[in-house]
Amino acid sequence: MSEHIVPVRIYIVIFLALLLGTALTVAAAFINFPWQLNTIVALTIATTKATLVVLYFMHVRYSIRLIWVIVASALFWIGIMFALTLSDYFTRDWISVQTY
């Protein structure tokens, strides 16, 4: 079998990192950062945690290239969905049109 078995040590490190990320994001939520930084900090921590889960708990780091393509395609299409929808909603007040 060519299947890669992730060592227990890595699982434990990832588990502790995820707990640390949770503690950080809760602590950061009570600090009033300027501008939109609260949202950015929260999403950065969440994305980091999700990446750790995908790469190690879900074994993507050790998987065949085709799995990488599938995961990337999910990010790509969700990017399309967000980018096109938000480019509409966030630009509606750039021009003044008569609304009924």
Added chain:
Amino acid sequence: MSSEATTAPEIHGHRSLQHHFENMEQQREAGTLGMWVFLVTEIMFFGGMFLAYTLYRNLYPAAFASGSNHLDIALGTLNTGVLILSSFTMAMAVYFTQTGKPRPQVTCLILTLILGLTFLGVKAVEYHDKYEDHLIPGRLFPGNPFDPAVQQEGQPIDPHKLHLLPGATKERVEMFYWIYFAMTGMHALHMIIGAGLLTYLIIFSLRGYFDPEYHSPVEVIGLYWHFVDIVWIFLFPLLYLLGRHFEHG
């Protein structure tokens, strides 16, 4: 056809090998790939709800902060920890299956199931709190429509009352709770389905069905379980945390 079978005797190497696969490794990789394709559809499904959240939060920022601040941050944090621990035990279950250790494998699966049910129990407590505070949106419950008591200036702080930040109205907070219940409810449904899948894994593990050669069910249900964990990793800060800094910062 029969002459081909005799020239490739390894086709019948394992009792779980299906006839349309060359060998166990190809079968396992095909199964994992198929699960990932399914998870892509799940990502798009939840993605639509995350998009709805993004649009309405941008539209009603004060109302979303007000609704968010009313959620129980302690229970939310506890549930995040429970779910991360359950992902860890699930990963360990896969590890013990790969290394051929049936007893710790079953133990890890049972622990994962217990943690999953714990999450659902805490969620039920939270939902009941929201029911008591009349925060179930619309008229989903006859006789208990959305009608939270609002905290007035100068009154003693009542945790059961909704504190509206400047710019927030009850109608807009109701929109937050529609999205909150839609997203956490759909997540909870996935947890319930996951608990059913884990029960199946436990029963077949006890029968000695999985071994280092054949463990695709453990692996792909593990992928599903981790995916549900990832959804919560995003739901928790978006629903529970963003908005705290308006009152505490």
